[in-house]
Amino acid sequence: MRNLFLAVVLLVSASIYAGGYRVGLQGQRSLAMGHAGVSVVSNAELAFFNPAGLIYLENKLNISAGVSGVFSDVAWQSEQFGQYSETDSPVGTPFYLYASYKVTDWLALGLNVSTPYGSRVEWEKDWAGSHLVNNIELGAVYIQPLVSLKISDIFSIGGGPIYVTGSVNFNRNLSRTLADANGDRSNVTIDASGVNAWGWSVGAMFTPVEDLRIGFNYRSEIILDAEGGDANFDNIPTGLPFEDTPFNASLPLPAELSLGASYQVTDKWLVAFQFDRTYWSVYESLDIDFVNPNIPDSVNPRNYQNSSIYRVGVEYKALDKLALRAGYYFDESPIQEGFFAPETPRPDSNNFTAGLSFDVNDHFAIDASFLYVKSNEVNVSYDFYQENGQNVPFRGTYKNNAFIPGIGITYKL
Amino acid sequence: MKNNFKYLAILALGLVACEPEFDNPVNEGDFYTSGSADFSNFVAVGNSLTAGFADGALYKSGQENSYPNILAQQFSLVGGGEFTQPLTADNAGGLLLNGNPIVDGNGVNQFPNRRVLMLDQAGQPVGPVIYTEEQATTDIANVLTGSFNNMGVPGAKSFHLLAEGYGNLAGVATGAANPYYVRFASSATSTVIGDAVAQNPSFFSLWIGNNDILSYATSGGVGVDQTGNIDPSTYGSNDITDPNVFANAYSQMVNALTANGAEGVLINLPDVTSIPFFTTVPHDAIPLDAATAAFLTVQFAPYNLGINQLAAGGAISAEEAARRQITFTEGQNAVVILDEDLTDLSSINPGLTNMRQATSEDLLVLTSSTVIGTLADPSNAASVIGLAVPLEDRYVLTTDEQALITTAQTSYNATIQALAEANDLAFFDAKSLLAQVASTGITFDGGTVTSTFASGGGFSLDGVHPTPRGYALAANGVIEAINAKYGATVPVVNPGNFGTVTIGR
Structure with missing residues (x-):
């Protein structure tokens, strides 16, 4: 009898939120070149990649806006038990809006509105890993006023404060088996929106010779503290203490450092290289504090590690009005073996990009990009879900891929 | 422009169909085998x-x-x-x-x-x-x-x-x-x-x-x-x-x-x-204090004596007589049960019911837990089932x-x-x-x-x-x-x- 009670008490102990929930889709031109934008001066996308470069844009006013469609699917199977499941996630639509205005030769002001972090995953309800996640939708919008300063002909800096507004909606079952008398699985939905926080970013651009640019950018870590969100419990058997309650939780949006170089090889050919480091180690554990003292808090170790991305991209000006782009990047997973939870199962991935820009007239250009994310099958587990005080690993083989077409416009005046 | 969007839409639809495929999916093909059996029906x-x-x-x-x-x-x-x-x-x-x-x-x-x-x-x-x-x-x-x-x-x-x-x-x-x-x-x-x-x-x-x-x-x-x-x-x-x-x-x-x-x-x-x-209800389910145990033992003394007399007379074996001795001590006590397999002595002495105390080898059924310790006659506080009143045979699976x-x-x-x-x-x-x-x-x-x-x-x-x-x-x-x-x-x-x-x- 005591064991049964313990089992009930320890139900709330699984995972929440996405894993590698960085969504690198912050500009169709950069994305088409492997998202290597820190050292490329092309359009207002610099507001995100490296505001120091905004001052080098030729026109007085520059605006870029775009949206991507994330078609992402994940499949999971257990060879041991013959189970199979796949996500049916709605199409994610990260977007961006950038602008810069050159006030003087040495000063430009800018604006960055973008969605660099987010996740949207929907597994089949009550699937084998439903005690870890049924579905999740995580979003964060960055709004950042910017200053770009030319210090000398070969060196500029830029940056500004970042205001973030975030939201999360997440559902999972309370355990692998708990259900009400109708057999409907007990589950919890946590929902919080309007979670606001501040951060900053700073960049620098160095042009040692005419055709070579070196870029650096650092975006600070931002911790989203969700205070007083809604936790709603459904299908709870009569007699258990789970009832709707506010909750508090924190989710880090890790810092990111980018370092890159671009070289104008000929009039038609540009090549860019970039190294990104994302400081994921801040994501040690996700702790959900249910305000109702009768509901045990949920502690979910994550132990992410810092990870790197290696990018390369080329641009070819095929015609006066047409630029073609292609790129590749290798994206290292921050998730260690044993911590691979199915909220956003992102193993190491090879990423292939392509795109083009077409100048409709002197002011307008259409930017299009396409990203294919390819991961190998990985057989991994999440080992820190607990029942009766003991860890119960959730293991399986994951395979995911994503197709992400994007479209945008560039306006210059 | 309109055409471009159309092609984009077609492209997008094509992409949705490109779901991740395992090299060896468990749910199709021949990942597992039925051997020589046919599970189709x-x-x-x-x-x-x-x-x-x-x-x-x-x-x-x-x-x-x-x-x-x-x-x-x-x-x-x-x-x-x-x-x-x-x-x-x-x-x-x-x-x-x-x-x-x-x-x-x-x-x-x-x-x-x-x-x-x-x-x-x-x-x-x-x-x-x-x-x-x-x-x-x-x-x-x-x-x-x-x-x-x-x-x-x-x-x-x-x-x-x-x-x-x-x-x-x-x-x-x-x-x-x-x-x-x-x-x-x-x-x-x-x-x-x-x-x-x-x-x-x-x-x-x-x-x-x-x-x-x-x-x-x-x-x-x-x-x-x-x-x-x-x-x-x-x-x-x-x-x-x-x-x-x-x-x-x-x-x-x-x-x-x-x-x-x-x-x-x-x-x-x-x-x-x-x-x-x-296996859930123990055979010795009844806790007693010393005074109650002594009192009850006295109550059963005539029964114990009658059994022993008949054993001495050869009506039952000494072994059976020993099994049928009913005594209580401070602490947990074995339940008194009816056992139809005991020698029926009621024709000799109507007071000598077919009863004994349960042993660890008797199995008390789960439903007995709602009966043991209750009163057979609600107006009689002494009629505790399992003590003064033996538990019915249907609640006990004897050896x-x-x-x-x-x-x-x-x-x-x-x-x-x-x-x-x-x-x-x-x-x-x-x-x-x-x-x-x-x-x-x-x-x-x-x-x-x-x-x-x-x-x-x-x-x-x-x-x-x-x-x-x-x-x-x-x-x-x-x-x-x-x-x-x-x-x-x-x-x-x-x-x-x-x-x-x-x-x-």
Whole structure:
């Protein structure tokens, strides 16, 4: 009898939120070149990649806006038990809006509105890993006023404060088996929106010779503290203490450092290289504090590690009005073996990009990009879900891929 | 521009179709093999254990966790087809006949709702209660149409599966028919085995015979051991079936099921001592203080003296006289029970009831826990059942009664195993599995399944039938037996994904 009670008490102990929930889709031109934008001066996308470069844009006013469609699917199977499941996630639509205005030769002001972090995953309800996640939708919008300063002909800096507004909606079952008398699985939905926080970013651009640019950018870590969100419990058997309650939780949006170089090889050919480091180690554990003292808090170790991305991209000006782009990047997973939870199962991935820009007239250009994310099958587990005080690993083989077409416009005046 | 968007839309649609594919997907192709078995049309034959009965009732979510349904889900990975079950109408579990409960002569509902585990305000378990949050809606007069792969009929004994009219609604009142079979019998004269064979199964499971001893056991041995009587039509519902009757019925069923060359698995019968219905209530359930113990011992002194006198006179053995001495001490005390196997001395002295104190070898049934310690006569504080008033025979399975059960069970199991070998069928030793659950428990990724009542995880709240997790263990045992026999590689299920007892009111 005591064991049964313990089992009930320890139900709330699984995972929440996405894993590698960085969504690198912050500009169709950069994305088409492997998202290597820190050292490329092309359009207002610099507001995100490296505001120091905004001052080098030729026109007085520059605006870029775009949206991507994330078609992402994940499949999971257990060879041991013959189970199979796949996500049916709605199409994610990260977007961006950038602008810069050159006030003087040495000063430009800018604006960055973008969605660099987010996740949207929907597994089949009550699937084998439903005690870890049924579905999740995580979003964060960055709004950042910017200053770009030319210090000398070969060196500029830029940056500004970042205001973030975030939201999360997440559902999972309370355990692998708990259900009400109708057999409907007990589950919890946590929902919080309007979670606001501040951060900053700073960049620098160095042009040692005419055709070579070196870029650096650092975006600070931002911790989203969700205070007083809604936790709603459904299908709870009569007699258990789970009832709707506010909750508090924190989710880090890790810092990111980018370092890159671009070289104008000929009039038609540009090549860019970039190294990104994302400081994921801040994501040690996700702790959900249910305000109702009768509901045990949920502690979910994550132990992410810092990870790197290696990018390369080329641009070819095929015609006066047409630029073609292609790129590749290798994206290292921050998730260690044993911590691979199915909220956003992102193993190491090879990423292939392509795109083009077409100048409709002197002011307008259409930017299009396409990203294919390819991961190998990985057989991994999440080992820190607990029942009766003991860890119960959730293991399986994951395979995911994503197709992400994007479209945008560039306006210059 | 418009055209461009059109192409983009087409592109996007094409992308949606590009779902991730495993190199070796478990759900298609030949990741697993059926070996030499053919699971395309699987039919399960048996009793409550096949039907998915649990918590004292048959209800929908229990049926979904029946061991054959679990098997069928795994068989679907190796060519198994659709598996249909005669699902009840709800998760309440009670049965109705023309809208009314089915009651016995005393007006007691014979098919009440399932049991759920009630918790107190602090979330601590109080105990099993009849589920009242939902009304029973399954009416046996609503006969289901179609054939059903799950031919499990709760309450059926071996010979019942061959009995014509076992599903005749008109026979329910007389006890000649089974209301669970009435729900899906193909006709008023059909037999369970006939309906199973008519589906032309390619693979079958047969788990029958439990009730041929179990109803005797759960009724505390009030029935008759019919060994030697080969006419089952004369049996009472709580009797032990004659082993030859069992063997004859069982071989007829195996012959019928294998007539078309079907493969299958036969499952033997566990020990009644493996199940919490018999192992939960201790024989020494009554705590006494020193004064009460001394008082009671004095009360029984005339009985003890009378027994000893008759032993001295040779009416009973000294050994029996010793067994019948009733004394109490401070602390836990053995329950006083009636035992019909003791020598009847009431003709010599009406005060010398057939009673003794229980020993650790007597099995007190689960339902005795609601009787022991209560007053036989509410106006008489001295009439405590189990002390001054002996506990009735129907609450105790004595060692003599257990021996009758074991003898019959051993014979039945020998028949089952011999027929499996003779017909080259897979054989699953459920007896060993349950013995292991009861002794050491069986570990899984979230703990250990034991037979401890309510909290052990293996048995539902009726103390007899498994939980979904218990059924999953049975299904895994069957899968392993099938894999070994037919060279198949059907994957087992994870017992940790199957629930135990349900909390509710």
